[in-house]
Amino acid sequence: MLPEIFGFLKFSFTDMLDVLLVALIIYLVFRWIRDSTVMNIFLAVISIFVLKVLADALKMKLMGALLSTFIDVGVIAIIVIFQPEIRHFLIRFGSGSRIGKKGRAFLNRILGKEEHPMDSTDVKEITEACRAMSEQKTGALIVLPHSNNLDYVIETGDRIDAKINRRLIMNLFFKNSPLHDGAMIIDGSRIEAARCTLPITGRTDIPPSYGMRHKAAIGITEETDADVIVVSEETGEISFGRNGSLNAINNINELKLLLGASLSGQDKETK
Helix, strand or coil: CHHHHCHHHCCCHHHHHHHHHHHHHHHHHHHHHCCCCCHHHHHHHHHHHHHHHHHHHCCCHHHHHHHHHHHHHHHHHHHHHCHHHHHHHHHHHHHHCHHHHHHHHHHHHHHCCCCCCCCHHHHHHHHHHHHHHHHHCCCEEEEECCCCCCHHHHCCCEEEEEECCHHHHHHHHCCCCCCCCCEEEEECCEEEEEEECCCCCCCCCCCCCCCHHHHHHHHHHHHCCCEEEEECCCCCCEEEEECCEEEECCCHHHHHHHHHHHHHHHHHHHC
């Protein structure tokens, strides 16, 4: 009797591989949203799915049909609820794969978009501008994209399309400038846009001293592979952000090293 009821537990190699792959996916999703507010929703979805499998195995047709209805209707709700996480995952997956990086470069060549890689002179201009703004306690938020396309962010601000220059950076972030509020996007050796709006992180474990600039910096590095420089208006402290985290910069040489390492990483991708 029991072997007949739990006959679905007789796994073949394919069944075992199937279970391991599903378990791996669930584990990766857990890691992805473990600090998110949607964790409880995800656990509820997994619980309903497990009940559906058990109901089908025990041939409980009515319960299986009811749970199937919940699952079918819930697919759309899950897509809506998990939209930021799904988008984040797809962006990371595309940027982390060689196919995604090569695909963007290929499309740029087809569309005739010229690439202007950042050089050591540009790094010096950016760091010297940050040094001066730190001394003057001028708030600044600079985004340095890599493989991810930030056109959707650039569209929220004002196009600049100018060569990197420390005086231009300082003037754009000067408190009386109409473009000082928001983020500056520097792509390669060009200042693409200013006064751009960035996504705000939903995390609750960040230091209370972080203001909206810092939260926006964390938000854009959570969604994309961009690096971010933040200059605090209150303290003049410079922070460097990457992969959803911000770290204080002790001196300007440290910032130069970080930007130099980022620059060398870009060079490797283009080879």
